[in-house]
Amino acid sequence: MRIRIRDIEFYYNSTKILDGITLEVGEGENLYIIGPNGAGKTTLLKVIARVLEPLKGVVYIDGKDYRLYNPRELAKMISYVDPHVDRSIPSTVYHFLLTARYPHQKSLQIVESEDDVVAIDRVAKAFGIDHLLDRRLDQLSSGELQRVVIARAFVQEPEIVLLDEPSAFLDIRYRMEVLEYVKRFISSSNRVAIVAIHDLYLASLYADRIAVLSNGRIVAVGTPEEVFSSRVIEDVYGVKIELIQINGRYIPIPVETR
Ligand SMILES: Nc1ncnc2c1ncn2[C@@H]1O[C@H](COP(=O)(O)OP(=O)(O)OP(=O)(O)O)[C@@H](O)[C@H]1O
Numbered sequence: 001m002r003i004r005i006r007d008i009e010f011y012y013n014s015t016k017i018l019d020g021i022t023l024e025v026g027e028g029e030n031l032y033i034i035g036p037n038g039a040g041k042t043t044l045l046k047v048i049a050r051v052l053e054p055l056k057g058v059v060y061i062d063g064k065d066y067r068l069y070n071p072r073e074l075a076k077m078i079s080y081v082d083p084h085v086d087r088s089i090p091s092t093v094y095h096f097l098l099t100a101r102y103p104h105q106k107s108l109q110i111v112e113s114e115d116d117v118v119a120i121d122r123v124a125k126a127f128g129i130d131h132l133l134d135r136r137l138d139q140l141s142s143g144e145l146q147r148v149v150i151a152r153a154f155v156q157e158p159e160i161v162l163l164d165e166p167s168a169f170l171d172i173r174y175r176m177e178v179l180e181y182v183k184r185f186i187s188s189s190n191r192v193a194i195v196a197i198h199d200l201y202l203a204s205l206y207a208d209r210i211a212v213l214s215n216g217r218i219v220a221v222g223t224p225e226e227v228f229s230s231r232v233i234e235d236v237y238g239v240k241i242e243l244i245q246i247n248g249r250y251i252p253i254p255v256e257t258r
């Protein structure tokens with residue numbers, strides 16, 4: 001699976017939000033998108049998920065214009081994880097996870113198949129939510145709910161995973177576990193992940209490449225080392241950065257605002 005994004009322009013009302021976005025994400029790649037609040041990260045993920053329609057530009061999935069896939073095919077292929085979950089959905093964790101299997105189910109199927117049960121069981125264990133399966137969504141802590149919502153994307157077994165701020169509510173161990181799982185799943189199966197994140201440290205640990213978005217434009221793309229050792233982070237965020245090196249990784253530490 002590969003994605004090619006070509007010259008995407010997107011407007012809310014008459015305001016240009018995405019301005020000529022061109023990006024490629026290759027097989028097995030974890031691309032992280034960073035950038036200030038309001039830069040357009042969520043909008044770009046929603047365009048790739050086909051939740052929003054761009055005014056110009058095309059997204060190609062395995063060389064094919066994504067508008068040419070039928071909606072069911074696309075729903076099976078792409079999973080977009082919204083950071084805002086409606087926890088008032090009157091559902092148990094198990095049934096919420098099961099809804100991710102709809103694209104796999106046969107049209108008249110009423111009960112879950114063996115494959116559905118196996119997928120839910122495997123992912124629930126990996127995300128440390130197997131003890132929560134009978135709980136209702138409104139009875140979970142913020143971090144538990146976030147793990148459930150991310151897990152749901154993987155229950156779908158999508159080819160393309162789009163994660164918007166997946167780490168916001170997670171403690172440090174789960175931040176690492178979740179992103180490690182994503183990386184392993186994606187790189188071992190030649191799928192694609194695009195992750196929008198604010199935490200530069202997590203990006204330095206788990207991104208294969210990082211794209212920096214600012215005012216609706218991609219201003220830098222490269223390995224964490226390339227991106228973080230350039231001045232682009234200081235320029236885009238308006239903060240002074242010290243770069244520290246640990247285990248061969250370059251980690252930007254913001255030290256003061258400019
Ligand atoms: N529904 C909407 N109608 C009008 N403008 C919107 C809408 N949603 C977002 N915007 C604007 O589009 C721009 C990009 O928003 P977007 O949510 O993509 O940014 P982001 O990079 O995800 O920011 P954050 O880091 O805060 O999540 C912002 O200026 C925002 O105010």
Ligand SMILES: [Mg+2]
Pocket residue numbers: 041042043164
């Ligand atoms: Mg956002």
